[in-house]
Amino acid sequence: MNNLAQRKAVALISGGLDSLLAVKLVQEQGIYVEGINFYTGFCVEGHTHAIRKKDQSKPKRNNALWSAEQLGIKLHIIDIIEEYKDIVFNPKYGYGANLNPCLDCKVFMVKKAREWMEENGFDFIITGEVVGQRPKSQRKETMPIIQKDSGIDDRLLRPLCAKNLPETMPEREGWVDREKLMGFSGRNRKPQIALAKQFGFEDFAQPAGGCCFLTDENYSVKLSDLWKSRGEKTYELDDIMLLKVGRHIRPENNYKVIIAREEGETKYLQGYKKQYDSLRMTSHTGPMALLDGTPDDAQVNLAAAIVARYSKGRDEPVVTLVYQKKTGEQQELTVKPASPEHVLPEWML
Amino acid sequence: MIELDCRRLLCPMPVIKVQDKVNELSQGQELLAVCTDPGVQNDIPAWCRINGHQVLSIENDEDEYRVLIKVGQND
Numbered sequence: 498m499n500n501l502a503q504r505k506a507v508a509l510i511s512g513g514l515d516s517l518l519a520v521k522l523v524q525e526q527g528i529y530v531e532g533i534n535f536y537t538g539f540c541v542e543g544h545t546h547a548i549r550k551k552d553q554s555k556p557k558r559n560n561a562l563w564s565a566e567q568l569g570i571k572l573h574i575i576d577i578i579e580e581y582k583d584i585v586f587n588p589k590y591g592y593g594a595n596l597n598p599c600l601d602c603k604v605f606m607v608k609k610a611r612e613w614m615e616e617n618g619f620d621f622i623i624t625g626e627v628v629g630q631r632p633k634s635q636r637k638e639t640m641p642i643i644q645k646d647s648g649i650d651d652r653l654l655r656p657l658c659a660k661n662l663p664e665t666m667p668e669r670e671g672w673v674d675r676e677k678l679m680g681f682s683g684r685n686r687k688p689q690i691a692l693a694k695q696f697g698f699e700d701f702a703q704p705a706g707g708c709c710f711l712t713d714e715n716y717s718v719k720l721s722d723l724w725k726s727r728g729e730k731t732y733e734l735d736d737i738m739l740l741k742v743g744r745h746i747r748p749e750n751n752y753k754v755i756i757a758r759e760e761g762e763t764k765y766l767q768g769y770k771k772q773y774d775s776l777r778m779t780s781h782t783g784p785m786a787l788l789d790g791t792p793d794d795a796q797v798n799l800a801a802a803i804v805a806r807y808s809k810g811r812d813e814p815v816v817t818l819v820y821q822k823k824t825g826e827q828q829e830l831t832v833k834p835a836s837p838e839h840v841l842p843e844w845m846l
Numbered sequence: 847m848i849e850l851d852c853r854r855l856l857c858p859m860p861v862i863k864v865q866d867k868v869n870e871l872s873q874g875q876e877l878l879a880v881c882t883d884p885g886v887q888n889d890i891p892a893w894c895r896i897n898g899h900q901v902l903s904i905e906n907d908e909d910e911y912r913v914l915i916k917v918g919q920n921d
């Protein structure tokens with residue numbers, strides 16, 4: 498193949514090992530690759546490190562950027578936060594075990610990648626999907642759905658399991674040699690690990706479960722609660738970011754308290770003081786908390802008592818806090834810290 | 847020099863903002879991204895290395911990270 502005819506592929510880069518290997522296999526065959534990474538707001542990437550102090554000993558890195566650098570490819574990170582909402586609210590193919598709309602999500606991402614591919618004069622798309630690896634979105638029967646609904650048809654190559662699937666356009670046209678692609682299937686990760694070793698990749702990311710918080714049970718409970726309390730499926734970026742942080746306690750439908758679990762979270766929640774009313778301990782060391790919703794005075798006092806329960810003053814008869822409205826207006830509160838039996842288990846999200 | 851406010855944004859949002867801005871600029875122009883997420887100290891330089899731009903400096907004062915970027919060749 499000469500350079501003039503060099504074919505170009507755009508790869509969906511999640512930051513995990515599979516997309517890293519998929520690109521490498523195709524690069525080895527002389528294909529020019531650029532990466533695309535979609536940011537939905539639910540991605541596990543990066544920010545949990547920024548928020549939680551206990552994670553700060555680990556190097557902070559964005560795995561999609563890291564993968565791209567390993568591969569020597571350009572990476573385009575695309576904000577799909579707004580458009581993605583519809584996928585989360587109304588998935589045509591339903592949710593997985595939690596609120597993860599994986600199949601719809603895959604279709605959407607491949608469709609967006611196809612649009613990018615067409616706009617930028619690329620020839621085909623690569624993904625790191627493996628047949629049978631995930632319960633719903635990567636079954637053999639669902640693979641054609643992704644191709645059809647996204648409009649990509651046979652211009653989608655899955656190098657890690659290509660040998661188990663019908664021939665695609667890049668193979669048929671002779672741009673890539675099918676024999677040099679893989680036939681992985683199922684959940685066994687050993688073949689991927691071996692291939693990584695062969696290519697000399699070390700220190701790669703191996704996300705457990707999925708690539709986003711929607712596969713997390715605890716997170717999904719909090720998101721359902723948010724929808725229930727608002728009476729409809731809706732969210733803003735701040736809402737879904739805050740679901741990743743702190744203890745969420747909802748004593749009543751009209752408000753919830755978000756309490757930092759450690760210093761890193763306190764620091765993070767402080768950044769929201771202009772968007773949310775907040776509570777801060779003054780008499781004792783204690784966590785920062787935000788109030789989401791429309792609590793009345795009695796409810797604010799209850800929230801303060803709950804916050805106090807997580808402070809150093811939890812055994813004192815009374816403690817003081819500052820209640821700060823998002824407008825900046827402040828008020829001092831004196832409360833008796835809530836005792837454990839006053840914080841009902843069903844309030845804890 | 848153009849200043850870009852990325853305060854309170856968590857990675858990768860500052861990177862996306864930088865990327866979209868850099869794509870509008872031409873080679874040699876400088877962009878200062880003012881961020882609060884410490885993750886940008888790694889992510890913006892990584893993005894720049896991959897895409898052929900240069901990080902001239904990263905200053906950290908109080909809770910802000912000021913990343914100065916020189917735009918390389920844009921396609």
Ligand code: SF4
Pocket residue numbers: 597598599600602603634707708709710711712
């Ligand atoms: S885990 Fe999340 S990002 Fe990954 S396919 Fe499922 S819904 Fe999409």
